[in-house]
Amino acid sequence: MDPIIKLQDLSKHYGSQKAVNKLSLEINRGEIFGLLGPNGAGKTTSILMVLGLTEPDSGSATVCGYDATRNPILIKRKVGYMPDHLGFYPQMTGMENLRYIARLNGLDEASISQRTSTVLELVGLKDAGNKKTSAYSRGMKQRLGLAEVLIKSPEVIILDEPTLGIDPAGVKEFLELIKRLSAGQGLTVLLSSHHLHHVQQVCDRVGIFVDGELLAQGTLTDLSRELFGNTGLETVIQLENIPKSIDYLKRTFASNASIDAFDISGEVLMFRTTEDITPKLIRTIIESGEDILSVSKKEYGLDEIYQRYFENSNSKTSKGETGTL
Numbered sequence: 497m498d499p500i501i502k503l504q505d506l507s508k509h510y511g512s513q514k515a516v517n518k519l520s521l522e523i524n525r526g527e528i529f530g531l532l533g534p535n536g537a538g539k540t541t542s543i544l545m546v547l548g549l550t551e552p553d554s555g556s557a558t559v560c561g562y563d564a565t566r567n568p569i570l571i572k573r574k575v576g577y578m579p580d581h582l583g584f585y586p587q588m589t590g591m592e593n594l595r596y597i598a599r600l601n602g603l604d605e606a607s608i609s610q611r612t613s614t615v616l617e618l619v620g621l622k623d624a625g626n627k628k629t630s631a632y633s634r635g636m637k638q639r640l641g642l643a644e645v646l647i648k649s650p651e652v653i654i655l656d657e658p659t660l661g662i663d664p665a666g667v668k669e670f671l672e673l674i675k676r677l678s679a680g681q682g683l684t685v686l687l688s689s690h691h692l693h694h695v696q697q698v699c700d701r702v703g704i705f706v707d708g709e710l711l712a713q714g715t716l717t718d719l720s721r722e723l724f725g726n727t728g729l730e731t732v733i734q735l736e737n738i739p740k741s742i743d744y745l746k747r748t749f750a751s752n753a754s755i756d757a758f759d760i761s762g763e764v765l766m767f768r769t770t771e772d773i774t775p776k777l778i779r780t781i782i783e784s785g786e787d788i789l790s791v792s793k794k795e796y797g798l799d800e801i802y803q804r805y806f807e808n809s810n811s812k813t814s815k816g817e818t819g820t821l
């Protein structure tokens with residue numbers, strides 16, 4: 497299947513400032529892709545080029561089969577865009593704001609009522625539709641912004657920093673909503689963020705963007721492998737007592753090709769493995785006659801991954817400022 501978004505060597509400078517450098521990326525239909533990077537990394541510029549709203553210096557962006565630079569109007573029909581700063585008419589209700597956007601998007605009057613009600617319900621604002629938006633919380637405004645994006649039944653939605661300024665409960669709700677929409681409606685989602693944990697909660701794949709460059713992309717497991725090799729998994733098993741069968745355990749585990757490192761310290765057994773073999777480890781230990789008190793697993797998360805890429809990038813460019821992540 498052809499990717500729904502295909503970027504090839506996309507570059508953009510503002511004067512002598514390099515905003516995006518040779519960005520190549522493919523996003524598949526129905527996927528949730530997170531563009532992750534600190535402020536000024538070039539996320540918004542990339543998004544504007546995908547939408548055909550900013551012309552690249554070189555390279556190409558194809559969205560839903562159309563060249564974004566040559567067909568921005570067609571792209572606008574297929575792609576919904578939620579910018580990082582939303583504006584509504586404060587004296588109008590959520591429903592009125594949405595109707596206004598529906599008209600701007602060319603929906604015919606007969607279908608506007610039905611469509612606005614459906615979309616308000618989708619984003620969980622059915623009961624707040626008749627409230628003025630001046631009374632909306634930041635999280636509600638964000639959901640209304642999403643409703644505006646959805647009103648034209650897009651194939652792709654692009655959300656620029658969609659969780660900015662929302663409280664943790666609101667973020668969780670918003671991300672769950674995105675997931676539901678993507679799964680239920682087959683929507684492709686491209687979202688940008690500098691919040692690691694938000695991206696981690698919702699995205700199928702992520703791209704790490706620093707100083708205009710896409711340093712890496714893939715699933716978290718891919719990125720973890722790329723950075724940490726095949727030693728990204730750690731299992732720690734706490735026994736009730738110091739094991740009586742140390743020699744047996746050492747022999748058994750030494751012959752397991754998936755175990756990279758193994759250590760026994762008192763009652764604690766630590767394994768570094770190339771794949772998750774925790775059930776097997778537990779079975780072997782129980783069969784050797786030992787009792788287990790607890791098991792914990794650690795997989796390198798986005799924190800470590802992002803930090804590592806970011807550190808590498810900084811040492812490469814010798815930039816003093818690392819910014820906050």
Ligand SMILES: Nc1ncnc2c1ncn2[C@@H]1O[C@H](COP(=O)(O)OP(=O)(O)OP(=O)(O)O)[C@@H](O)[C@H]1O
Binds near residue numbers: 510513514533537
């Ligand atoms: N219209 C513009 N004119 C001049 N420079 C710009 C313009 N837009 C962006 N830049 C510069 O390009 C670089 C990338 O900016 P961009 O807004 O794309 O990054 P970002 O990752 O979206 O960051 P943020 O989250 O802060 O918006 C920055 O150095 C920014 O100052």
